[in-house]
Amino acid sequence: xxxxxxxxxxxxxxxxxxxxxxxxxxxxxxxxxxxxxxxxxxxxxxxxxxxxxxxxxxxxxxxxxxxxxxxxxxxxxxxxxxxxxxxxxxxxxxxxxxxxxxxxxxxxxxxxxxxx
Amino acid sequence: xxxxxxxxxxxxxxxxxxxxxxxxxxxxxxxxxxxxxxxxxxxxxxxxxxxxxxxxxxxxxxxxxxxxxxxxxxxxxxxxxxxxxxxxxxxxxxxxxxxxxxxxxxxxxxxxxx
Numbered sequence: 001x002x003x004x005x006x007x008x009x010x011x012x013x014x015x016x017x018x019x020x021x022x023x024x025x026x027x028x029x030x031x032x033x034x035x036x037x038x039x040x041x042x043x044x045x046x047x048x049x050x051x052x053x054x055x056x057x058x059x060x061x062x063x064x065x066x067x068x069x070x071x072x073x074x075x076x077x078x079x080x081x082x083x084x085x086x087x088x089x090x091x092x093x094x095x096x097x098x099x100x101x102x103x104x105x106x107x108x109x110x111x112x113x114x115x116x
Numbered sequence: 117x118x119x120x121x122x123x124x125x126x127x128x129x130x131x132x133x134x135x136x137x138x139x140x141x142x143x144x145x146x147x148x149x150x151x152x153x154x155x156x157x158x159x160x161x162x163x164x165x166x167x168x169x170x171x172x173x174x175x176x177x178x179x180x181x182x183x184x185x186x187x188x189x190x191x192x193x194x195x196x197x198x199x200x201x202x203x204x205x206x207x208x209x210x211x212x213x214x215x216x217x218x219x220x221x222x223x224x225x226x227x228x229x230x
Contacts, residue, residue: 033217
């Protein structure tokens, strides 16, 4: 079975630009979460989506937004990019939130975003 | 909110020795504690997890222990091998938001030397 896939793998943008990152969850998984991992640190929670609805949001500005599609894939959008947005953006999928043995979250390889 | 502390930040062991990484959490409502291994240029890989109703879990050379009273949990790797070299992250998750929000520790760089 294919794991979580993300595109693109690498991206270079200029300050002030906008970026869209994409994620496809594991087949059968309905929940997608996004995390930001700055070099040398642990991932930080940005969003969780389940059944196309936002179910959780971390401490990130409104420049960050996301959505989930009927096929459970997801996009993360970041507007007005800042140098500090440079990071590895990770997508994680999970079967269903809060359902019995479905606590496990599986991460994709990430998208490396560099803002210059 | 939840805060997870992880120690040590770096750990060097000889091949065949054991490695132990420790984490503490702050939110007593947290009930799920996964461990991830991250190799260079890759996403975190789930290696083992434990829920709050269990004190210990083992999977071959890897084990995790949980002390809910003290709010700490540990990863134990026995008979370490060079391929165990990576960054390891602990995380905690609570009931809020359906448990999807993982709060991560700062990571431990494990180096297994020949």
